[in-house]
Amino acid sequence: MRTAKTLTGLAVLTATALALTACGASGSNDDSGGDAAAGSVSLRMTTWTADKTQLALFNSIADSYKKSHPEIKKITFDSLPFEDYTTTLTTQIAGGDAPDLAWVLEQDAPDFVQSGALAPLTDTLKATKGYDYGDIKPDTTKLWKQDGQLIAYPFSTSPFVVFANDDLLAKAGLPTSKELKAQGKWNWKDLAEIGSTVNAKTGKAGMIIRDFDFSAWSNLATVWDSWGAAPWSADGSKCTFDSAKMTDAFTYLHDAIFTQKAMPGPGTKPDFFAGDSAFTVTQISRASLLADGGFAWNVLPLPDGPDGHVSVVGQAGLGAMAKGKHVDEAKKFLAYFTNPTNSKKLAQFFPPPRTSQLNAATLAATNKQLSKEQIQDVVISAFDGAVTKPSHTNSAEIAQKVKTALDPMWKADADVHGVLTSVCSAIKPMLAG
Amino acid sequence: MSIVSKSRPAGADALAGRPGPASPGRRGLTLKRRDQIAGYLFIAPQVLGIVIFVLVPLALVVYYSFQEWNVLSGSIEFVGADNYTKLLNDPQIGQVLLATAIFSVGIVCTNIPLALLLASLLNRSGRGIAFFRTVFFSPVVVSLVAWTLVWGFLLQDNGGINGLLSVFGIHGPNWLQNGPTAMASVIVVQLFKNVGLNMVLFLAALQGVPRELYEAARVDGATGPVLFRRITLPLISPTVLLTVIITIVGSLQVFAQIAVLTQGGPGLSTNVLVYYLFQQAFDFHHFGYGSTLAIVLFVIVLVLTIVQWQLRKKWVFYEN
Numbered sequence: 001m002r003t004a005k006t007l008t009g010l011a012v013l014t015a016t017a018l019a020l021t022a023c024g025a026s027g028s029n030d031d032s033g034g035d036a037a038a039g040s041v042s043l044r045m046t047t048w049t050a051d052k053t054q055l056a057l058f059n060s061i062a063d064s065y066k067k068s069h070p071e072i073k074k075i076t077f078d079s080l081p082f083e084d085y086t087t088t089l090t091t092q093i094a095g096g097d098a099p100d101l102a103w104v105l106e107q108d109a110p111d112f113v114q115s116g117a118l119a120p121l122t123d124t125l126k127a128t129k130g131y132d133y134g135d136i137k138p139d140t141t142k143l144w145k146q147d148g149q150l151i152a153y154p155f156s157t158s159p160f161v162v163f164a165n166d167d168l169l170a171k172a173g174l175p176t177s178k179e180l181k182a183q184g185k186w187n188w189k190d191l192a193e194i195g196s197t198v199n200a201k202t203g204k205a206g207m208i209i210r211d212f213d214f215s216a217w218s219n220l221a222t223v224w225d226s227w228g229a230a231p232w233s234a235d236g237s238k239c240t241f242d243s244a245k246m247t248d249a250f251t252y253l254h255d256a257i258f259t260q261k262a263m264p265g266p267g268t269k270p271d272f273f274a275g276d277s278a279f280t281v282t283q284i285s286r287a288s289l290l291a292d293g294g295f296a297w298n299v300l301p302l303p304d305g306p307d308g309h310v311s312v313v314g315q316a317g318l319g320a321m322a323k324g325k326h327v328d329e330a331k332k333f334l335a336y337f338t339n340p341t342n343s344k345k346l347a348q349f350f351p352p353p354r355t356s357q358l359n360a361a362t363l364a365a366t367n368k369q370l371s372k373e374q375i376q377d378v379v380i381s382a383f384d385g386a387v388t389k390p391s392h393t394n395s396a397e398i399a400q401k402v403k404t405a406l407d408p409m410w411k412a413d414a415d416v417h418g419v420l421t422s423v424c425s426a427i428k429p430m431l432a433g
Numbered sequence: 434m435s436i437v438s439k440s441r442p443a444g445a446d447a448l449a450g451r452p453g454p455a456s457p458g459r460r461g462l463t464l465k466r467r468d469q470i471a472g473y474l475f476i477a478p479q480v481l482g483i484v485i486f487v488l489v490p491l492a493l494v495v496y497y498s499f500q501e502w503n504v505l506s507g508s509i510e511f512v513g514a515d516n517y518t519k520l521l522n523d524p525q526i527g528q529v530l531l532a533t534a535i536f537s538v539g540i541v542c543t544n545i546p547l548a549l550l551l552a553s554l555l556n557r558s559g560r561g562i563a564f565f566r567t568v569f570f571s572p573v574v575v576s577l578v579a580w581t582l583v584w585g586f587l588l589q590d591n592g593g594i595n596g597l598l599s600v601f602g603i604h605g606p607n608w609l610q611n612g613p614t615a616m617a618s619v620i621v622v623q624l625f626k627n628v629g630l631n632m633v634l635f636l637a638a639l640q641g642v643p644r645e646l647y648e649a650a651r652v653d654g655a656t657g658p659v660l661f662r663r664i665t666l667p668l669i670s671p672t673v674l675l676t677v678i679i680t681i682v683g684s685l686q687v688f689a690q691i692a693v694l695t696q697g698g699p700g701l702s703t704n705v706l707v708y709y710l711f712q713q714a715f716d717f718h719h720f721g722y723g724s725t726l727a728i729v730l731f732v733i734v735l736v737l738t739i740v741q742w743q744l745r746k747k748w749v750f751y752e753n
Binding site (some may be wrong): 087090091094112115116117214265266267269323396397400404405407408410411 | 503
């Protein structure tokens with residue numbers, strides 16, 4: 001019995017030591033900084049897109065890179081589900097299986113940029129022949145820089161827009177979206193009334209803030225920004241959810257949902273792209289979903305609010321993981337992937353951060369779904385003075401705390417200001433920290 | 434195998450009252466030693482499995498609970514009892530434990546009686562009985578996520594359940610958006626998923642109750658409820674103990690239903706301990722604190738199981 005105990009104890013100790021050694025080893029990388037042998041490097045990039053057309057483009061860029069870089073054996077694009085993207089990515093990192101390159105959501109930018117998880121890119125990009133680093137718009141890199149170094153490349157700066165279903169508006173006896181705009185009715189107040197009419201006359205939803213689903217509250221920034229409201233102060237240290245402007249914005253949303261019935265309530269999931277609603281607020285990159293819609297549609301800028309017109313953009317960054325196995329090779333491929341030529345190709349899906357390419361001519365040449373006029377009026381004009389969706393360090397925990405505190409808002413008899421005050425109580429300690 | 438088959442029985446020398454032979458065995462090993470090695474080899478796969486998949490992770494969880502592990506920066510820092518202090522000061526932990534308790538009590542109080550009722554109803558022969566047994570057991574083998582997703586559609590505000598209620602003129606609630614109905618919904622989804630398993634266990638137990646005991650009791654004038662209370666229940670009490678233990682342990686480990694249906698909401702009303710642990714570790718990257726919560730869960734399950742095991746002496750009837 002004693003022997004059995006001794007053996008079991010030894011086995012536990014050995015296995016624990018092995019596991020701890022493995023955990024420790026996972027943090028290292030074999031990047032020697034020198035030239036790698038031919039066919040010795042395999043790179044992996046995590047993305048949240050599984051779109052076949054987009055992946056085909058990525059693979060074609062990777063294939064042409066491999067031709068001039070014999071050290072690269074394979075480049076794979078690993079599509080992770082969008083809903084759990086950051087959780088899956090961090091789990092891979094924790095498990096010692098970090099990718100070489102990763103897409104990063106704007107809400108997670110502060111965590112990834114400040115933690116040292118990503119390798120600085122500026123030197124590599126500047127040293128790459130023909131990269132034209134100065135072409136990158138400074139506005140687009142604010143979120144992705146630290147100590148003057150670019151930590152991730154903002155490959156997509158996608159404005160939020162409104163898609164309209166003109167067929168559904170006609171069914172409700174209303175003018176087209178273009179006519180509504182011409183009549184000066186392109187503001188949140190009128191849009192709620194129009195949405196209410198659509199709901200009453202057709203039974204369909206009036207207006208949807210896509211991906212909000214009474215959970216992903218940061219998408220409501222597309223509304224509250226037009227009220228001049230913000231979730232926290234510019235330096236991120238003070239909660240402003242309980243401000244008068246935010247209270248007005250949420251009162252508008254609450255009325256639109258529960259009084260006017262212009263927006264669907266919690267527990268229902270109508271899809272604009274399946275013809276279930278008259279309007280949806282989403283990023284321009286979702287235009288690809290219109291291919292299957294089968295209805296007359298239009299795309300317009302975000303409506304005006306009490307604070308006038310405010311453009312909102314969502315960003316996505318691309319970085320090289322500092323804990324990847326081939327950091328230098330990953331940075332070099334990133335430089336190739338985002339050089340002027342490939343950036344132009346990617347522009348059909350992701351509005352690029354390059355000044356020379358952010359024009360109607362370039363975007364219209366690659367985007368077949370939008371007219372040149374729509375691109376100029378809705379996409380290009382949206383970049384000037386645009387506000388980026390809210391982000392903060394510890395974004396996931398703050399997002400969860402806000403979501404939990406906001407839940408009582410989504411009832412007909414909610415005390416709007418009271419709920420917003422409770423949101424501030426919930427996140428104040430984290431903002432201060 | 435060949436070592437065992439060629440050797441003498443392990444206890445033969447001891448039974449004969451004499452010391453082990455001065456071994457003529459291979460490489461100078463005594464028979465006793467060879468038998469011991471064979472025994473260890475037989476249990477090695479099981480022991481290794483337990484060590485690698487149970488004991489090592491358990492040891493690592495204890496280790497991580499004393500660390501602050503920043504996944505993104507890759508730093509692991511010893512923080513002493515900070516995570517345990519944080520646990521005591523966590524303003525949400527009370528609500529999380531309450532939600533966990535409500536869920537577990539709700540599951541045990543509905544699952545066991547319903548499983549016993551179904552087993553009693555189906556404990557007979559006749560046409561169609563096999564069909565009904567299959568129907569009630571089939572959710573057990575259905576994919577948990579698929580099962581939960583379907584229930585998610587049914588429980589939507591304009592979903593199947595409210596559609597059915599509206600046929601009778603009833604305006605159903607928004608099931609997953611109000612605290613009490615959300616918890617009730619999650620309990621029901623879990624109940625119907627697993628009640629078939631307990632039903633089968635009860636069915637097997639009921640079929641093991643000797644018929645003659647009922648006949649003897651009837652001769653003495655006993656009727657239905659008395660037969661159940663005095664004969665059925667005592668004789669199936671070991672199975673009741675087993676089902677209560679596995680149901681409680683299972684209810685404390687619920688995750689997929691919460692993740693798919695409510696994500697712990699609204700508010701914290703359905704945020705049970707396992708889901709909260711997952712959020713802390715994998716969403717918020719607090720692996721140290723997540724490990725501390727895992728230890729809390731381990732202790733709760735351990736204590737509840739020990740308590741039930743001790744209490745069995747008072748109410749579980751063993752024929753032997």
